Amino acid sequence: MTAIAFIGLGNMGGPMAANLIKAGHQVRVFDLSTEAINELVEQGATSSASAAECASGADIVISMLPAGKHVELCYLSEQGMIHTMKPGTLVIDSSTIDKATAVKVATALKEKGIDFVDAPVSGGVAGAAAGTLSFMVGGSDNEFNRAQPVLEAMGKNIFHAGGHGAGQVAKVCNNMLLSILMAGTAEALQLGINNDLDPKVLSEIMLKSSGRNWTLELYNPCPGVMESVPAANDYQGGFMVDLMAKDLGLAMDCAVQSQSTTPMGALSRNLFSLHANQGNGTLDFSSIFKMYEKEDK
Ligand code: NAD
Numbered sequence: 001m002t003a004i005a006f007i008g009l010g011n012m013g014g015p016m017a018a019n020l021i022k023a024g025h026q027v028r029v030f031d032l033s034t035e036a037i038n039e040l041v042e043q044g045a046t047s048s049a050s051a052a053e054c055a056s057g058a059d060i061v062i063s064m065l066p067a068g069k070h071v072e073l074c075y076l077s078e079q080g081m082i083h084t085m086k087p088g089t090l091v092i093d094s095s096t097i098d099k100a101t102a103v104k105v106a107t108a109l110k111e112k113g114i115d116f117v118d119a120p121v122s123g124g125v126a127g128a129a130a131g132t133l134s135f136m137v138g139g140s141d142n143e144f145n146r147a148q149p150v151l152e153a154m155g156k157n158i159f160h161a162g163g164h165g166a167g168q169v170a171k172v173c174n175n176m177l178l179s180i181l182m183a184g185t186a187e188a189l190q191l192g193i194n195n196d197l198d199p200k201v202l203s204e205i206m207l208k209s210s211g212r213n214w215t216l217e218l219y220n221p222c223p224g225v226m227e228s229v230p231a232a233n234d235y236q237g238g239f240m241v242d243l244m245a246k247d248l249g250l251a252m253d254c255a256v257q258s259q260s261t262t263p264m265g266a267l268s269r270n271l272f273s274l275h276a277n278q279g280n281g282t283l284d285f286s287s288i289f290k291m292y293e294k295e296d297k
Contacts, residue, residue, distance in 0.1 A: 001024060001025060001026050002025050002026070002059045002060055002150065003025075003026050003028070003057065003058050003059045003060070004020055004025050004026065004027050004028070004058060004059065004060045004061075004062060004150070005027075005028045005029075005030070005048070005054040005055045005058035005060070005061045005062070005081075006020065006027055006028070006029045006030075006040075006045070006054075006061075006062050006063075006064075007029075007030050007031070007051050007054060007055075007061070007062070007063040007064070007065065007074055007081075008031060008063050008064040008065040008066075008070075008095070009029055009031040009033070009036040009037065009039070009040055009064075010031070010036065010064065010066075011125050011128075012064050012094075012121070012125060012128045013031070013063075013064030013065075013094075014036060014039060014040065014128075015125070015128040015129040016062075016064060016094070016128050016133075016154045017029055017040050017045060017062075018040065018043050019128075019131045019153055019154050020062075020150070020153050020154065021040075021043055021044045021045060022153075023153035025150075025153070026046075027040070027044070027045045027046070028045065028046045028047075028048055028054050028058065029041070029045045029046070029047060029048065029054065030047075030048045030049075030050060030051050030053070030054040050079065051074045051079075051080070051081050052079055052080065052081050052083060052084045053084070054081075055081035055084050055085050055089075056084040056085070056086075057086060058085070058089060059089065059090070060089065060090045060091075060092065060150055061081060061085060061089060061090075061091045061092070062091075062092045062093075062094060062150075063075075063091075063092075063093045063094065063095060064094045064095055065093075065095045065097075066095065067095070067097055067246065068095075068097035068098045068100075068101035068102075069101075070095070071093055071095055071097050071101055071102075071105060072101055072104070072105065075091070075105050075108070075109070076104075076105060076108055082108060082109060082112060082114075085109075085112070085114055087112060087113030087114060088113060088114070088115075089114045089115070090114075090115045090116075090117075090143070090146050090147060091105075091109060091114060091115065091116045091117070092116075092117050092119050092147050092150070092151070093105065093116070093117070093118050093119065094119045094120060094121055094135070095120065096120045096121075096168070096171055096172075096243075096246075096247060096250070097118075097120075097168060097250070098168065098250050098253055098254075099165035099168045099169055099254060099257075100165075100257075102118040102138065102164060102165045102167075102168050103164050103165045106118070106139070106164040106165075107164075115139070115140075115142070115143045115146060116139060116143065116164065117137050117138060117139035117143050117144065117147045117164075117167070118137070118138040118139070118164060118165060118166075118167040118168050119135045119136065119137045119138075119147060119151060119167055120135075120136055120167050120168055120170075120171040121133040121134060121135055121136075121155065121171075122134045122136070122171070122174060123155070124238065124239055125237075127155075128154070131153065131154055131155065131156070132155065132156040133154055133155035133156070133157075134155060134156065134157040134158075134159065135151045135154075135155045135157070135158045135159065135167075136159050136161045136166075136167040136168075136170040136171050136174075137151070137158065137159060137160050137161060137166075137167045138161055138162055138163060138164050138165050138166035138167035138168065138169075138170075139160075139163065139164055139167075140163065141160075144160045168250070169254060171247070172247055172250045172251040172254055173251070175244065175247040175248070175251065176247075176248060176251040176262070176265045176268065178214070178215075179244055179247075179248055179265075179268040179269075179271075179272060179285070180264045180265065180268050181213045181214060181215050182215050182219075182221060182285060182286060182288060183268055183271055183272075183288050185206075185211075185213065185215045185216055185220075185221060186221045186222075186286070186288050186289040186291070186292055187292055188202075188206065188211065189202060189203065189220075189221065189222045189289065190289070190292035190293065190294075193222075194294060199222040199224070199225055200224070200225050203216055203220055203222070203225050215286070219286055220286075221286035221287070221288065221289035222289055229286070230283075230284030230286055230287070231284075231286050231287075231289065234283075235280075235283040235284040235286060235287035235290075236283070236284070237284060238284030238285070238286065239284060239285050240281065240282055240283070240284065240285070241272060241275055241276045241280050241281050241282070241283055241284070241285050241287065241288075242276055242281040242282065243285075244272050244285040245269070245272045245273050245275075245276045245281070248265065248268060248269035248272055248273075249269065251265050251269070252265065252266060252269055271288060271291065272285065272288065274291075275287070275288055275291055
């Protein structure tokens, strides 16, 4: 049985920690929210008073926090876990953050003899609950091999993307492409609707033609075309516009640092930021479909 410390028990971290308990691990938890801690304690976890206390003596520390500043604070600040973790501990940070912070934390921990992988996920809240997440892992071969068995308790597809930070780069590349596919699919469907096509028929045609993509297959943004997708439920649930806008900001940082040309990504970042700023931040990202709607409809 491995002693695991889990920090950050939100929409994703809560169910991920629950799956580790189900897999038989001894799980200690910490979050700023007492309610979130209590929910996990009810499922068999042990509570801690701080992140540093939680990480003390653990074999593996996993974090699932909102952004880079939270990760840096939890690990490297004066009260950070770096001061209480023992040498030989393995850290798995599954938060979606910037590559620079992932590399900074990895480097600082290495000096203390602590292994680190960045391991952001794809699959959303449903995937976290079902234990079917995809993990994109950045770290050495040895670090990846250490992380793989514990990640398998929370996910189905575990990819080794490269060295430290590579997991974060893979994640933002994927989400940038996803946002472009979603915005493009919404645009094509609205063009058809504005020219008197039935969106169900148009969706079927494009699914069997060269415009086929993941959003048409599983996540159609037009209400009434598919059941059990956020578009069928007023864009509630799913993957929030705010989170997509955050990930697109990370993709643009990555593009600037590497002097990459990303015109579609930049446009997509602007579209999703505008959509968020117009009061849609908490809706599912497929709600970008509404942005293309003609007012006289
Ligand atoms: P969330 O806001 O629901 O949860 C974050 C948790 O971290 C909260 O419970 C918060 O209290 C806790 N926290 C913040 N600062 C803390 C600190 N200093 N110490 C301890 N706990 C702290 O977010 P989420 O949806 O679970 O997302 C977590 C990460 O996963 C983000 O980076 C997000 O981009 C990424 N992600 C989310 C989804 C999704 O569908 N929600 C999908 C893939 C990736």
